[in-house]
Amino acid sequence: xxxxGGKTSQTILTHLQRLEAEAIHIMRExxxxxxxxxxxxxxxxxxxxxxxxARKAFYPSPPPFPLLxxxxxxxxxxMYALRERMAAESGMELLVYQNPEAQERGIxxxxxxxxxxxxxxxxxxxxxxxxxxxxxxxxxxxxxxEKSRAKERxxxxxxASHGWDPKNQRPELWNIYNARKNKGESIRxxxxxxxxxxxxxxxxxxxxxxxxxLYFAAVRPxxxxxxxxxxxxxxxxxxxxxxxxxxxTDRSIRFxxxxxxxxxxxxxxxxxxxxDVIQETLLTTTSERQGRVIDKDAGGAxxxxxxxxxxx
Amino acid sequence: MPNSNDAASTVIxxxxxxxxxxxxxxxxxxxxxxxxxxxxxxxxxxxxxGKSTLIGRLLYDSKMIFEDQLDALAADxxxxxxxxxxxxxxxxxxxxxxEREQGITIDVAYRFFNTEKRKFIVADTPGHEQYTRNMVTxxxxxxxxxxxxxxxxxxxTQTKRHSYLAHLIGITNLVLAVNxxxxxxxxxxxFDRIVTEYTGFAKSIGIEAFVAMPISGFKxxxxxxxxxxxxxxxxxxLIEHLETVEVNSAIDxxxxxxxxxxxxxxxxxDFRGFSGLVATGSVKTGDAxxxxxxGKTSTVSRITTLDGDLDLAQAGQSVTICFDTExxxxxxxxxxxxxxxxxxxxxxxxxxxxxxDEPLHVGRAYWLKLGTQTVxxxxxxxxxxxxxxxxEHIAVKTLELNxxxxxxxxxxxxxxxxxxxxxxxxxxxxxIDKITNATVAAGMLNFSLRRAQNVxxxxxxxxxxxxxxxxxxxxxxxxxxxxxxxxxxxIANLVEKKLxxxxxxxxxxxxxxxxxxxxxxxxxxxxDRIENIRRVxxxxxxxxxxxxxxxxxxxxxxxxxxxxxxxxxPGGEFIEVFVDTPLxxxxxxxxxxxxxxxxxxxxxxxxxxxxxxxxxxHPEIRIDTTNLTPEAAAALIVDTLLGDA
Numbered sequence: 009x010x011x012x013g014g015k016t017s018q019t020i021l022t023h024l025q026r027l028e029a030e031a032i033h034i035m036r037e038x039x040x041x042x043x044x045x046x047x048x049x050x051x052x053x054x055x056x057x058x059x060x061x062a063r064k065a066f067y068p069s070p071p072p073f074p075l076l077x078x079x080x081x082x083x084x085x086x087m088y089a090l091r092e093r094m095a096a097e098s099g100m101e102l103l104v105y106q107n108p109e110a111q112e113r114g115i116x117x118x119x120x121x122x123x124x125x126x127x128x129x130x131x132x133x134x135x136x137x138x139x140x141x142x143x144x145x146x147x148x149x150x151x152x153x154e155k156s157r158a159k160e161r162x163x164x165x166x167x168a169s170h171g172w173d174p175k176n177q178r179p180e181l182w183n184i185y186n187a188r189k190n191k192g193e194s195i196r197x198x199x200x201x202x203x204x205x206x207x208x209x210x211x212x213x214x215x216x217x218x219x220x221x222l223y224f225a226a227v228r229p230x231x232x233x234x235x236x237x238x239x240x241x242x243x244x245x246x247x248x249x250x251x252x253x254x255x256x257t258d259r260s261i262r263f264x265x266x267x268x269x270x271x272x273x274x275x276x277x278x279x280x281x282x283x284d285v286i287q288e289t290l291l292t293t294t295s296e297r298q299g300r301v302i303d304k305d306a307g308g309a310x311x312x313x314x315x316x317x318x319x320x
Numbered sequence: 321m322p323n324s325n326d327a328a329s330t331v332i333x334x335x336x337x338x339x340x341x342x343x344x345x346x347x348x349x350x351x352x353x354x355x356x357x358x359x360x361x362x363x364x365x366x367x368x369x370g371k372s373t374l375i376g377r378l379l380y381d382s383k384m385i386f387e388d389q390l391d392a393l394a395a396d397x398x399x400x401x402x403x404x405x406x407x408x409x410x411x412x413x414x415x416x417x418x419e420r421e422q423g424i425t426i427d428v429a430y431r432f433f434n435t436e437k438r439k440f441i442v443a444d445t446p447g448h449e450q451y452t453r454n455m456v457t458x459x460x461x462x463x464x465x466x467x468x469x470x471x472x473x474x475x476x477t478q479t480k481r482h483s484y485l486a487h488l489i490g491i492t493n494l495v496l497a498v499n500x501x502x503x504x505x506x507x508x509x510x511f512d513r514i515v516t517e518y519t520g521f522a523k524s525i526g527i528e529a530f531v532a533m534p535i536s537g538f539k540x541x542x543x544x545x546x547x548x549x550x551x552x553x554x555x556x557x558l559i560e561h562l563e564t565v566e567v568n569s570a571i572d573x574x575x576x577x578x579x580x581x582x583x584x585x586x587x588x589x590d591f592r593g594f595s596g597l598v599a600t601g602s603v604k605t606g607d608a609x610x611x612x613x614x615g616k617t618s619t620v621s622r623i624t625t626l627d628g629d630l631d632l633a634q635a636g637q638s639v640t641i642c643f644d645t646e647x648x649x650x651x652x653x654x655x656x657x658x659x660x661x662x663x664x665x666x667x668x669x670x671x672x673x674x675x676x677d678e679p680l681h682v683g684r685a686y687w688l689k690l691g692t693q694t695v696x697x698x699x700x701x702x703x704x705x706x707x708x709x710x711x712e713h714i715a716v717k718t719l720e721l722n723x724x725x726x727x728x729x730x731x732x733x734x735x736x737x738x739x740x741x742x743x744x745x746x747x748x749x750x751x752i753d754k755i756t757n758a759t760v761a762a763g764m765l766n767f768s769l770r771r772a773q774n775v776x777x778x779x780x781x782x783x784x785x786x787x788x789x790x791x792x793x794x795x796x797x798x799x800x801x802x803x804x805x806x807x808x809x810x811i812a813n814l815v816e817k818k819l820x821x822x823x824x825x826x827x828x829x830x831x832x833x834x835x836x837x838x839x840x841x842x843x844x845x846x847x848d849r850i851e852n853i854r855r856v857x858x859x860x861x862x863x864x865x866x867x868x869x870x871x872x873x874x875x876x877x878x879x880x881x882x883x884x885x886x887x888x889x890p891g892g893e894f895i896e897v898f899v900d901t902p903l904x905x906x907x908x909x910x911x912x913x914x915x916x917x918x919x920x921x922x923x924x925x926x927x928x929x930x931x932x933x934x935x936x937x938h939p940e941i942r943i944d945t946t947n948l949t950p951e952a953a954a955a956l957i958v959d960t961l962l963g964d965a
Contacts, residue, residue: 018602020570021636023358023439032638033597036582040651040692065595065638067626069587151430158429177427178759179453179675181460182748183597184689188757202441204432210353287346 024211031058031199032065033183034162035146038197039072041187042144045197046103048133049075049094051087052266053219054148056094057208058200060217062146063098070099076145078136079106080128082117082268084241086220094218105136117270118249124268134170137194144187144195152204162201168192209286223285225262225277231255236273239263246270264289352436359567362443362458362491364482365468370499374468374537375444378559379433381544428458437563449478452708452722453675455485456762460748462486463567464493466558471504471534475517480525481708483518487527488671488724490740490764493565494522494530497558502536506549525711526845531561568744572635576660577601577609578738578746579633580691581653585640593624593640594649599691599745601657602634603641608658611649612736617658618643652693654736654746662746665768666734667887669880671726672699674719676753676760682718685732686760690749693735697751700728703880719761728769740764741847767854769884787867791825795864795893796961800873801882801936802899803928804914805906807945807953808873811899814954816871822958827863829856831874844925850881857885864893869961877933897957898939903928905946 021029038045047062049055062071075095095102110127117124137145151158161177163185178186187195200208212219222239229240231254240246240256247253261274262285279288341349365371431442443458445451459465465486469479486494496518504510515532522530533542534550535558541547542557556564578599585593603609603620610617621644623630633639641655649655656662674680680699688697704713705725719725740747751761788795798815800808809830816828835842839855842848853876860870876882886894906928907915918926925931936942941960943953 018573018632018634020357020567020573021634022354023356024354026358026569026636029597029636029638033582036595036638037692040583064626066583066585067640068591068593068624069585152432158431159427174427179457179762181457181750181759181762182744183461184691184748184750186689186750186752186757186759188687188752190757202430202432204434204439206353206434207439210350213350214354283346283350286350287342290342290346290349 024207024214027200027203027207028061028064028211030183030202031061034185034197034199035062035065035071037185037187038144038146038195039066041185042195044140044142045073045144045146046076046137046140046142047071047073047100047146048148049077049091049102050148050266051077051083051091051094051220052148053208053212053223054150054200056217056219057203057211058146058148059094059098060211060215061199073146074101074103076103076105076136076140076142078129078132079104080124080132080268081106081111082124082128082270084220084222084239084266084269086222087266090218090220103136103140105132105139107132107135116249117268124271128268137170142194143189144197146197146199148200149198150203150205150208151201157201160198160201162198163187164196164198165189166194166196170194206286206290209282209289213282213286220266222263222266224281225260225279225284227258227260228274229256230259230261230274231257233270237261237276238272239269239274241269264292353434356434356437356439357567358439358441359464359562359565360441360443360462361464361466361562362445362455362462362486363466363468364445364455364486365478365499369468369470370537371468372444374466374497374499374535374543375431375442377537377540377543378440378442379431381540428454435559435563440562449481449708449722452481452485452724453673453762455482456489456673456675459486459489459491460744460762462489462491464495464562464565465491466495466497467530469496469498469514469518471498471500471507471510471514474514475521477709479518480521480711483522483527484525484706484708484711487525488673488764490744492528494527495558495561496530496532498532498534499537501534501541501550502539506534506541506547508550508552511550511553531555533558533561569636572600572743573602575600575635575743576662577603577607577655577657578662578743579603579639579641579655580693580745581649581651581655582692584650591642592646593622593642594653594655595638595640596655596692597638598633598635600635600743602632603655603657604632605629609643609655610658610661611647612654612656612661613664613734614648614653615661616647616649618645618647620644654691662736662738662743663768664734664736666731667769668729668731668737669703669726669766669769670729670749671724671740671764671766672702672719672751673762674721674723674725674760675762676758677721678753678756678760679721680719680727680761685754687752687754688729688731688735688749688763689752690735690737690747690765691745695735696732697729699751700730702727726766729763737765737768739767767850767884769880769887784865784867787865789867791867793824793867793869795867795869796895797860797864797870797872797885797889797893798895798897798957798961799860799876799882799885800871800897800899801876801939803901803903803906803933804875804926805909805911806899806901807943807950808875808899810950811897811943811953811957812871812873814950815957818954818958819869819961822962824869825867826869826871829860829863829870829872829874834859834874844931846878846925846931849925850878853878853881854884857881857888860885861888864889875927875933877927877931879934879937882936895941895961896936896939897941897943898936899943899945899953900935901945 077091107128115124115127149157161180166172230237231240259276260278262277263272263274266272279285363371429444433440443462445455445458467482498511498514511534533555534553535542541549544559545557579596581594581596583595585595605620607620609620620641622642623633624640682701683698685696685698688695702716702719702725705716705723707714738746747765749763750759753760800812802808812828816826819826834856839852842852856872860872863870917923918929927933941957
């Protein structure tokens with residue numbers, strides 16, 4: 009963000025410059041103190057910003073840790089394409105993990121609902137971390153996303169069984185992070201904790217951070233399912249799990265968040281450029297995670313319960 | 321609650337007019353957002369003070385609450401809200417399930433909102449005494465603190481506690497928000513009375529300034545615009561104030577350059593850079609730098625970023641710096657400007673906030689982490705603890721959860737540091753239990769007690785013995801201490817005259833004289849008095865190094881400070897001369913008329929009157945002025961000195 013001035017003389021740093029510096033500081037602390045760190049990469053816009061920050065933090069070295077994608081096999085094709093491209097561009101190793109049990113049992117979002125998230129994502133993540141022995145994992149969660157996130161530390165410790173104990177978090181003072189772990193513990197580290205959705209978009213805008221084209225509106229094949237609007241990203245596969253061929257309509261749509269394509273609702277939109285998207289995002293009065301089904305089960309405390317069980 | 325529609329109708333606001341800009345000109349809006357600065361603040365108050373309601377209000381007014389959240393909120397408000405049928409803003413803020421059930425905030429939560437000028441991060445922390453550690457945690461990153469008071473209750477113990485903690489952690493921007501003004505009919509009398517009472521308290525604990533404002537978080541008065549309900553109040557509204565106060569990063573920028581090294585960046589043999597977050601000041605390419613604690617020097621050749629090289633790196637930026645020569649530098653080192661490096665020491669006076677259920681174990685080794693330095697450290701028995709409710713000093717043997725105390729810390733190797741008041745980064749630290757790995761304390765370095773050995777000293781060929789030898793004497797510091805008017809200066813002057821006649825090389829450092837020059841920037845607060853003595857100690861040490869017999873005449877009321885100077889000098893060279901004159905006698909002499917002024921309240925922090933004098937425990941020489949004439953006292957001192965020599 010050197011275009012903001014301050015290259016040759018002192019200026020008052022903008023909020024984005026301070027957030028960037030903070031995220032970079034956090035990443036370097038982890039690399040200096042953890043033995044085997046990894047960056048969780050979901051291919052969404054927050055992951056995109058986090059990856060960009062990692063490249064800045066260690067430049068001219070490539071980030072000294074691999075990217076880990078906990079895959080559900082149900083992501084959008086565009087997401088898989090960007091994932092491959094970004095791994096190549098950053099010079100980082102890309103690890104893709106798919107829970108073999110979920111694979112074997114054919115767990116899918118249509119037949120299994122919440123179990124789909126639990127098996128592929130929650131269990132998949134735990135298995136992947138255990139398999140590679142990662143002791144610190146960067147995640148792109150933000151405190152403005154959800155109420156229980158607002159209380160989570162930047163260095164968030166997990167027990168050997170990956171549980172989170174919100175009442176027993178270490179105090180985090182100044183910008184000093186205590187990264188010492190007990191045996192079996194691991195750390196989830198959230199370098200962009202203090203960013204808001206607007207900050208993320210602004211940063212993408214200022215730094216030309218590559219993001220999945222699905223964030224921009226285009227005419228795409230859609231179908232309606234359980235009251236939501238979804239994209240038919242892989243029609244033959246959809247037909248197979250649904251047991252019928254859904255009625256496909258072409259609509260101009262885009263996505264506010266990206267997850268598994270059957271769990272991520274589309275919104276009708278004509279916002280085809282980044283500034284259009286930002287404009288639409290700011291004017292909208294529906295909060296970001298609403299497009300995702302995941303937060304709503306288990307009542308008002310949905311995410312908190314999921315996290316105690318090990319969800320990221 | 322009556323007037324339930326009023327609360328909803330005050331939401332329309334003049335400050336957050338950005339909505340229309342988003343629709344009309346998104347580029348202009350983004351440009352504006354891009355240039356915003358950031359302010360981090362903390363809100364202090366108990367649940368009854370309406371803290372969560374205020375934060376909920378700020379989020380709501382700045383459109384940081386989305387429609388679906390609002391729907392959920394409306395439903396929740398009916399179910400568990402405490403505001404009847406109205407929207408309970410507090411429910412927006414109280415995140416964890418346990419808290420929602422108990423109706424209190426139990427941890428630190430961070431909230432975000434924007435105005436046209438700034439992005440804000442609010443640390444929302446609980447107010448009860450058992451959550452002192454949470455408040456300290458939230459305050460550690462804050463530029464400003466909002467102290468909430470319930471207008472109906474006035475200044476309470478907890479108000480004092482919150483103010484003390486905010487002040488302790490170094491927050492200089494304080495807002496006294498007198499809340500719930502709607503419940504006292506917006507009475508100016510009530511407001512004025514609270515402000516007057518608070519002012520007296522604030523002064524007593526050293527708070528230099530604060531801004532008081534009458535508000536209602538619930539009704540929205542003076543939050544984003546001047547309230548018609550308080551026409552007598554002409555100060556800024558809350559948001560206006562938050563948008564304009566100076567942030568810490570601006571203050572850090574004005575200090576000398578320091579950057580703790582986090583990581584050495586070495587992608588290949590051609591590149592070797594040192595990555596870190598600049599703590600204070602700035603550095604340019606071509607600047608001469610010094611790496612501490614080694615003291616090695618080099619020159620900045622490049623400041624590298626992904627977006628191209630920079631000519632300058634400033635406080636708050638994460639950068640990678642390259643040198644033009646290969647010198648040792650690794651994680652934990654500090655890069656500083658060559659001509660203005662920070663100090664290195666291994667023994668400190670610190671203020672600790674204990675954060676663990678397990679109390680402090682005096683003498684046990686903990687990890688001390690300060691910036692990127694981690695060393696093993698032991699804590700001595702606390703000098704005292706501070707009652708967070710009355711600010712009284714309490715004698716203690718250890719520190720329990722949420723206790724605040726002053727204690728000496730010794731590290732197993734020297735660390736690079738600055739006083740916390742100068743740098744949060746180089747003066748703030750945490751203690752980590754070596755067994756459980758828990759963060760057990762937050763600490764602030766006040767000053768070093770002993771300069772570490774072998775630390776970036778320029779080696780000189782003519783040593784201190786050579787200096788003294790040429791003068792045919794042994795260097796010494798005769799440190800006079802005693803009450804104002806005890807006779808220190810008179811006796812010290814006679815001692816110097818005697819020694820001079822005996823061909824001894826001497827120099828007399830007098831308290832009043834030093835304050836006209838070297839220490840003219842210092843006042844008479846406890847901190848300034850300590851600094852006064854520290855500087856005089858350093859000067860006395862240099863003069864002793866030059867082989868002189870140094871005579872100092874300062875009240876120097878605190879044992880710790882006298883011990884600090886003693887520890888700077890080789891054993892036997894510090895001679896503490898206690899001029900023992902009873903207070904009544906000194907006061908009756910009152911040569912300078914100071915006691916009179918102090919008694920009338922005209923002079924604050926006067927030793928013996930409203931500031932303590934700690935009698936030396938084991939002085940080398942004690943002069944009882946009620947029994948000895950100044951001449952006899954001077955003779956006794958000279959005899960002792962030379963008899964020793």
